Amino acid sequence: MFQTIDPYVFDNHFEPRTPSPEDQAVFLKDRRVFVLRDGDRIGLPKCGEYDTAYTYLFSVSGIRFFLGKELPDALKKADSFWGYRDLFGQRPEWLAFAAMTGLQIGCWYEDSTFCGRCGNRMAHSPTERAMICPHCGRTVYPRINPVIITAVRDGERLLLTKYARGFDRYALVAGFAEVGETIEETVKREVFEETGVHVKHISFFGSQPWPHSESLLLGFVCDAQDTSITLQRSELSEGIWVTREQVPVQENTLSLTSTMIEAFRLGKI
Numbered sequence: 001m002f003q004t005i006d007p008y009v010f011d012n013h014f015e016p017r018t019p020s021p022e023d024q025a026v027f028l029k030d031r032r033v034f035v036l037r038d039g040d041r042i043g044l045p046k047c048g049e050y051d052t053a054y055t056y057l058f059s060v061s062g063i064r065f066f067l068g069k070e071l072p073d074a075l076k077k078a079d080s081f082w083g084y085r086d087l088f089g090q091r092p093e094w095l096a097f098a099a100m101t102g103l104q105i106g107c108w109y110e111d112s113t114f115c116g117r118c119g120n121r122m123a124h125s126p127t128e129r130a131m132i133c134p135h136c137g138r139t140v141y142p143r144i145n146p147v148i149i150t151a152v153r154d155g156e157r158l159l160l161t162k163y164a165r166g167f168d169r170y171a172l173v174a175g176f177a178e179v180g181e182t183i184e185e186t187v188k189r190e191v192f193e194e195t196g197v198h199v200k201h202i203s204f205f206g207s208q209p210w211p212h213s214e215s216l217l218l219g220f221v222c223d224a225q226d227t228s229i230t231l232q233r234s235e236l237s238e239g240i241w242v243t244r245e246q247v248p249v250q251e252n253t254l255s256l257t258s259t260m261i262e263a264f265r266l267g268k269i
């Protein structure tokens with residue numbers, strides 16, 4: 001999966017640090033990150049190249065990343081700003097993951113400029129990655145939205161779906177956890193809402209950070225109690241039961257969805 005950057009180690013611990021000229025710089029424009037291209041590899045600029053204020057982000061195996069607080073004039077007209085989809089699958093993998101994560105945190109800072117309770121300008125906590133309102137004291141941390149993805153089995157068959165819009169390959173039932181429900185209830189509700197199928201025997205498969213929607217994807221395997229499909233047409237265009245032999249071979253296993261589909265095809269789940 002794309003967050004697997006072994007032997008590199010991601011360290012998200014925050015401290016109020018100041019950059020050195022050689023540290024990696026993350027600059028955002030319109031919810032995209034400035035990326036350099038070197039052949040088939042991506043790169044980021046160095047902090048020493050641009051004289052601006054920086055906020056420490058994280059490190060990857062000792063390589064430190066900083067967020068530029070302002071976009072330097074020299075980059076305002078640059079056209080090499082990339083979104084999450086552009087970064088997905090790029091090499092080196094550890095830098096693509098760092099750029100996506102830097103973009104997510106940078107967007108969170110942008111969204112946390114003003115207090116959602118009283119409307120005053122927020123200030124950075126001196127000790128942690130949090131924004132604090134000096135007026136009312138509200139403290140805001142980066143928000144992570146839980147999303148379930150579930151492989152629904154009927155014995156030797158798997159339930160595959162296609163979204164009504166956007167991603168056009170076969171996928172698994174997925175959806176956001178709602179307020180007040182457990183993650184197991186989310187699995188049951190989403191499968192029933194999208195396909196009309198009731199499920200049981202819910203077990204955890206694995207997880208994946210998903211910066212596209214500021215989410216943590218939680219993968220589950222479960223068994224169908226009934227197999228008649230009634231599609232939620234607003235969400236899905238297709239829902240079918242396929243045998244292991246019929247499961248499409250995945251191009252890669254960068255995503256949790258493709259990892260789970262491939263695991264079923266190979267008889268691992």
Ligand SMILES: [Zn+2]
Nearest residue numbers: 115118133136
């Ligand atoms: Zn406030």
